[in-house]
Amino acid sequence: MGSWLTDKHIRFLWVANLIILGGAALVSRGQFLDPYNFQSMAKQLPEIALLAMAVMLAMISGGGGIDLSVVGIANLSAITAGIVAKSVAAGQGQGLEFTLVFVATALLVGTLCGLINGLLIARAGFAPILATLGTQLVFVGLGVALSGGPAVSLGYVEPFVELGNGSLLGLPVPFLIFAGVVGLVSWILTRTRFGFRLYLTGTNAKAAYFTGIKTPTILISTYTLGGILASIAGILIASGASSAKWDYGSSYLLIAILIAVMGGINPEGGSGKMLGLVLAAVALQMLSSALNLLGLSNFLKDFTWGLLLILSIIFTSSWTRFSFSPGRKGPS
Amino acid sequence: MKRKTLWIAAGLAALAVGVTGLVLAQKKYTIVTVVKITGINWFNRMEEGVKEYAKETGNNAYQTGPAQADAAQQLKLIQDLVAKKPDAIAVVPFDPAVLEPVLKQALERGIKVITHEADNQVNTLYDIEAFDNVAFGARLNERLAKCMGYSGKWTVFVGSLGSKTHNQWADGGIANAKKYSGMQLVDAKQETADDAEKAYQKAKEILKKYPDIKGFQGSASTDVAGIGRAIEEAGLNDKVCVFGTSLPSIAGKYIETGAVDGIGFWDPKDAGIVMNKVAQMVLEGKKITDGMNLGVKGYEKVSVTKGPGQGFIIRGNAFVDVDKSNLKDYNF
Numbered sequence: 001m002g003s004w005l006t007d008k009h010i011r012f013l014w015v016a017n018l019i020i021l022g023g024a025a026l027v028s029r030g031q032f033l034d035p036y037n038f039q040s041m042a043k044q045l046p047e048i049a050l051l052a053m054a055v056m057l058a059m060i061s062g063g064g065g066i067d068l069s070v071v072g073i074a075n076l077s078a079i080t081a082g083i084v085a086k087s088v089a090a091g092q093g094q095g096l097e098f099t100l101v102f103v104a105t106a107l108l109v110g111t112l113c114g115l116i117n118g119l120l121i122a123r124a125g126f127a128p129i130l131a132t133l134g135t136q137l138v139f140v141g142l143g144v145a146l147s148g149g150p151a152v153s154l155g156y157v158e159p160f161v162e163l164g165n166g167s168l169l170g171l172p173v174p175f176l177i178f179a180g181v182v183g184l185v186s187w188i189l190t191r192t193r194f195g196f197r198l199y200l201t202g203t204n205a206k207a208a209y210f211t212g213i214k215t216p217t218i219l220i221s222t223y224t225l226g227g228i229l230a231s232i233a234g235i236l237i238a239s240g241a242s243s244a245k246w247d248y249g250s251s252y253l254l255i256a257i258l259i260a261v262m263g264g265i266n267p268e269g270g271s272g273k274m275l276g277l278v279l280a281a282v283a284l285q286m287l288s289s290a291l292n293l294l295g296l297s298n299f300l301k302d303f304t305w306g307l308l309l310i311l312s313i314i315f316t317s318s319w320t321r322f323s324f325s326p327g328r329k330g331p332s
Numbered sequence: 333m334k335r336k337t338l339w340i341a342a343g344l345a346a347l348a349v350g351v352t353g354l355v356l357a358q359k360k361y362t363i364v365t366v367v368k369i370t371g372i373n374w375f376n377r378m379e380e381g382v383k384e385y386a387k388e389t390g391n392n393a394y395q396t397g398p399a400q401a402d403a404a405q406q407l408k409l410i411q412d413l414v415a416k417k418p419d420a421i422a423v424v425p426f427d428p429a430v431l432e433p434v435l436k437q438a439l440e441r442g443i444k445v446i447t448h449e450a451d452n453q454v455n456t457l458y459d460i461e462a463f464d465n466v467a468f469g470a471r472l473n474e475r476l477a478k479c480m481g482y483s484g485k486w487t488v489f490v491g492s493l494g495s496k497t498h499n500q501w502a503d504g505g506i507a508n509a510k511k512y513s514g515m516q517l518v519d520a521k522q523e524t525a526d527d528a529e530k531a532y533q534k535a536k537e538i539l540k541k542y543p544d545i546k547g548f549q550g551s552a553s554t555d556v557a558g559i560g561r562a563i564e565e566a567g568l569n570d571k572v573c574v575f576g577t578s579l580p581s582i583a584g585k586y587i588e589t590g591a592v593d594g595i596g597f598w599d600p601k602d603a604g605i606v607m608n609k610v611a612q613m614v615l616e617g618k619k620i621t622d623g624m625n626l627g628v629k630g631y632e633k634v635s636v637t638k639g640p641g642q643g644f645i646i647r648g649n650a651f652v653d654v655d656k657s658n659l660k661d662y663n664f
Binding site for chain 1: 364370371394396397398399400401402403404405407408409411412413414415416417427429430431432433434437441492494
């Protein structure tokens, strides 16, 4: 493939990451390079990046694809799983059962939520933005109703807490889970027939349909996969916080969309690479942690993230090539 | 293509330089105060206290907090701080349950943890409460009783029956009113869902049901605003007494018209100073004992009791009573 350097989004993101890393190391007088800081960042990154991945899949599928319900799915999965796991495996020494029941329930709820999104979009023909805006409210409402409002406290259950807090060979467990998911989803996108058909559907749904691709099935599978990814994020959030609540991560949706767009995922469908998404998520995480390390205002974080997005648009859109390099004609 | 890479580098370098603004000078102790959300009046007022403390002691004390009201964002911010490893953190938890794992990590990493408004927090060394909640409710009721001439029908609102502090305030008030045989409690603990509109509706219902009602006690900060509006519409400013927990920014205009007679709260500025002082004492190896004077108004003779974890709960007597006469002194 060799696209890891030739794609202009990816190239921009590599440069951005290197500059942020270098700048942060310099300004913090090396404190940023402390291994503990990298572990901390690697622990924080996965939940938001998984949500962004769900948004990315919806965007690739085209037709104005987007998933606004990811945070709702994450929390509803975690709340339901918390209630079920607590009632099934509450006893001492049942930590493993608790963890398995929790993970299975969360994944099941995520699958169902994603399936509902997919059916609304592919079968009922709703615009994705409207369908998922509606389901977001429904999922949040269900979460409030199930939990009654306050957090569902999960307590300190081994090995459940390890999912969000533990580390293995110096790497945080959530990061390892994330790495596994990244590998699996990029394999699906680049190496399977489904992935190929997804990109085709996103590029031109009508043409794809007439070549014999069952585009509704592709859409339903895509949103279902998004639901599963969101529920994995929900599991990590719940484990990291030892509790589940309807409003956790309520600020994550826009950040997830920001990561997807900055990662070079075309909101019009048909293109976007996993590497871009991961690099964008890493860049935002490093910026955010660097600002916290320096004790600067969190409003500055929003500001720098916005600035980075605008820079990424400027440096990767086609018209700027001509305005910034007047001496050169034609494609480079 | 090289020139474009240069442009990218230049743009991002500018970003990094912008961040360079603040280089932290190494001082005696680094104490970071983490609030629920940045940029609202309540925590701006707290920051005044943190800054005053930093100026007086020369310690590197500063305040930070998420830009969005989201428990997950506060969690990430504290994770970054744990990596940064300041000497102490003073946290006002958005949701104590969420922060248990990260505060545990902070303690394990040798960071001193102080909390405020979280008497159920397990992983803290000292939790600071401005006052005993029952005593605060009794104090509000005493002002109400005096205004009512110690006789007549009165009622008390709570935001929700599930809110621990609201119930403690209401119970404190009810117990206080029992001292006076003329005080007759009617329809106690109506729920207002922390919503001024609900409080307004409930107050109108009560006024209809008991035309001779003489007093209202509110618990949610929005209660007295809603009650005040109902009283004003009924033209009963001088006939009905209204007291409750609230802030000048919420209840101010009704205090000016006399629809609300007085409010009570605690000053976040003082709480900010006390948190930092306690953090410093812990760092110096000192213990905070029952009856100690922390040198801040309202915290001259604190009570110290065992908390739910290894730590202790410090309670002051930091009541602030506001009515028409001193409304102008408080800008939050």
